[in-house]
Amino acid sequence: MSRIPFDVVGFDLDGTLLDTSGDLAAAVNYALATIDRPPFAVEAIQPFVGKGAKVMLQRALTSSGGYDDELIATTLPVLLDYYEQNLAIHSVPYPGLIAAMDQLDQAGVKLAICTNKSKRFTIPLMHQIGLSDRFASIVCGDTLHVSKPDPAPILEMVARAGGGRAIFLGDTINDIAGARNAAIPSIAVSFGFLDGPVENLEADAVIHHFDELLPLLESWPSSC
Ligand SMILES: O=C(O)COP(=O)(O)O
Ligand SMILES: [Mg+2]
Numbered sequence: 001m002s003r004i005p006f007d008v009v010g011f012d013l014d015g016t017l018l019d020t021s022g023d024l025a026a027a028v029n030y031a032l033a034t035i036d037r038p039p040f041a042v043e044a045i046q047p048f049v050g051k052g053a054k055v056m057l058q059r060a061l062t063s064s065g066g067y068d069d070e071l072i073a074t075t076l077p078v079l080l081d082y083y084e085q086n087l088a089i090h091s092v093p094y095p096g097l098i099a100a101m102d103q104l105d106q107a108g109v110k111l112a113i114c115t116n117k118s119k120r121f122t123i124p125l126m127h128q129i130g131l132s133d134r135f136a137s138i139v140c141g142d143t144l145h146v147s148k149p150d151p152a153p154i155l156e157m158v159a160r161a162g163g164g165r166a167i168f169l170g171d172t173i174n175d176i177a178g179a180r181n182a183a184i185p186s187i188a189v190s191f192g193f194l195d196g197p198v199e200n201l202e203a204d205a206v207i208h209h210f211d212e213l214l215p216l217l218e219s220w221p222s223s224c
Helices: 021-033 042-048 053-062 069-085 097-106 119-129 151-160 173-181 210-218
Strands: 008-011 110-114 137-139 166-170 186-189 205-207
Touching: 008 151, 021 042, 021 053, 021 069, 042 053, 053 069, 069 119, 097 110, 097 210, 110 151, 119 137, 137 151, 151 166, 151 173, 166 173, 173 186, 205 210
Parallel strands: 008 110, 008 166, 110 137, 166 186, 186 205
Antiparallel strands: none
């Protein structure tokens, strides 16, 4: 019998399951080079991630001289096409993820994903990393007509994974607010693409490494 009081453990993707920042930065920098803007360091791109590729590009353009709609219209397809061809060159699971997933499988808990990344990138990326068949459901930024922090995609992820009690892990306010809006508990990961102190996310708990996940879930009060 599992001592974990959850049926579904849901994960954000970028900055939570996988460190995708190397490939995202390469795509942003490729697009910026086509308009003679200088590249960003990988770490500088991280806080731009979390609300989809268009917002990531808008944030990069804002930090390098500004933009108008025409510039977005020409550079976004360049970024998207490059990223689609280069999804998993540098991207890797965070340390301890696979072992934590194995432990959750053994405990009979379903794993699921709710990401603001488009389906066009999410499904091939998870396939190329070799993890796509480990998740009971994968809800992307364009699966519904709304994305996190709206609660609908998180609730859809839980429903598609079979329903029941759920908890959600993420690295940005979109994830933690989305879980709160969906009335499920949340865990913030301190190793993701933070844009400030992890405490500012006001998650119910914080982990610094995936080794902490199983003990945390096993000690989670079953009444809350
Ligand atoms: O593509 C993004 O900007 C964010 O994706 P995430 O929701 O998996 O962090
Ligand atoms: Mg994220």
